[in-house]
Amino acid sequence: MRAKALSVAGFDPSGGAGILADVRTFNRYGVYGAAVITAVTFQNTSGVEGVLPLSPEDVRHQMETLLRDMDFHSFKVGMLANAPIALVVSETLKEHGVKNLVLDPVIRSSSGATLLEGEGVDVMVETLFPISTVITPNVPEAEVLASLEIKGEEDMLRAARKVLDLGPKAVLVKGGHLKGDVYDVLVVRKPDGERVYRFRAERLKYDVHGTGCVLSSSIAALLALGYDVITAVSMAITDMRNALKERAVRVGKGRRVLF
Numbered sequence: 706m707r708a709k710a711l712s713v714a715g716f717d718p719s720g721g722a723g724i725l726a727d728v729r730t731f732n733r734y735g736v737y738g739a740a741v742i743t744a745v746t747f748q749n750t751s752g753v754e755g756v757l758p759l760s761p762e763d764v765r766h767q768m769e770t771l772l773r774d775m776d777f778h779s780f781k782v783g784m785l786a787n788a789p790i791a792l793v794v795s796e797t798l799k800e801h802g803v804k805n806l807v808l809d810p811v812i813r814s815s816s817g818a819t820l821l822e823g824e825g826v827d828v829m830v831e832t833l834f835p836i837s838t839v840i841t842p843n844v845p846e847a848e849v850l851a852s853l854e855i856k857g858e859e860d861m862l863r864a865a866r867k868v869l870d871l872g873p874k875a876v877l878v879k880g881g882h883l884k885g886d887v888y889d890v891l892v893v894r895k896p897d898g899e900r901v902y903r904f905r906a907e908r909l910k911y912d913v914h915g916t917g918c919v920l921s922s923s924i925a926a927l928l929a930l931g932y933d934v935i936t937a938v939s940m941a942i943t944d945m946r947n948a949l950k951e952r953a954v955r956v957g958k959g960r961r962v963l964f
C-alpha cells in the first residue's frame with residue numbers, strides 16, 4: 706500500500722508555503738498527499754496581505770469526512786490561525802488516533818503577519834504538543850514557546866529542552882534566523898534520557914519563502930515511509946540543504962521558493 710500523509714495547514718496561493726508546498730513535498734518522496742485547509746491567506750512571494758480563517762466547524766467537517774475515508778501514515782500540522790481551529794484539529798486527530806505527527810508551530814509570517822492569534826498558542830501547546838512526534842519551531846517561535854531570548858546555540862538547546870518538557874517526543878529548533886552559519890538543534894526524548902543532535906550548514910545569500918513548510922512536510926513524508934524520527938529529521942535537513950542550493954527558484958517578484 707502506498708504511504709499517505711495529511712497536511713492540515715493554511716493555503717498560500719503563491720504555492721511557496723502552506724498546503725500546496727506540503728503536498729508537493731509529500732509527492733517528491735513518493736508519498737500520496739491530502740490536505741485540510743485551516744485558513745486562506747492573501748499573499749504572494751513578497752508577503753502576506755491578509756488571512757481568512759475557516760470556521761472551526763468547517764475545519765472539523767473537512768477532517769471528519771476525510772478521516773472516515775482514508776488512513777494516514779503521518780500528519781503534518783502547520784498554520785492553525787486561531788484557538789478554536791487549534792482545538793478542533795487536536796480533537797479530531799485524537800478521535801481518529803493520530804500517529805507520526807509533525808507540528809510546525811507557525812505563529813507569524815516572515816513579513817510579520819499573525820498566523821496564529823489570541824489564545825491559539827496556548828491551545829496549540831496544551832492540546833497538540835503532547836500528541837506530537839516532533840515540533841519544528843524556528844528561533845522566533847522557540848523564543849515564544851520557551852519564554853526565553855535566543856542569541857546562540859546554547860540558548861537554542863535550552864529552548865528545545867523547555868519545549869520538550871511541554872510533551873512532544875522530539876523538538877527541532879531551526880537556527881536560520883540567527884546570524885552567521887546556520888545550525889539546527891534536535892532534542893529527542895528516550896526512555897533512558899534525552900539525545901541531542903546538532904546540524905550545521907553554510908548560510909546562503911538569499912532568503913527563501915516556505916522552507917519551514919517544506920522541512921516539516923519532508924519529515925512527515927519520511928515518517929510515513931517508516932523512518933524513525935532521528936533519521937527522518939537528518940534526511941530532511943540534508944534534502945533541504947540540497948534544495949536550497951539546487952531548487953530555490955524565482956517564480957515571482959519577491960522571495961524564491963523551493964520547487
Ligand code: PXL
Binds near residue numbers: 717723815
Ligand atoms: O511559513 C509560515 C507559513 C505557514 N503557512 C502558511 C503561510 C506561511 C507564511 O507565509 O502562508 C499558509
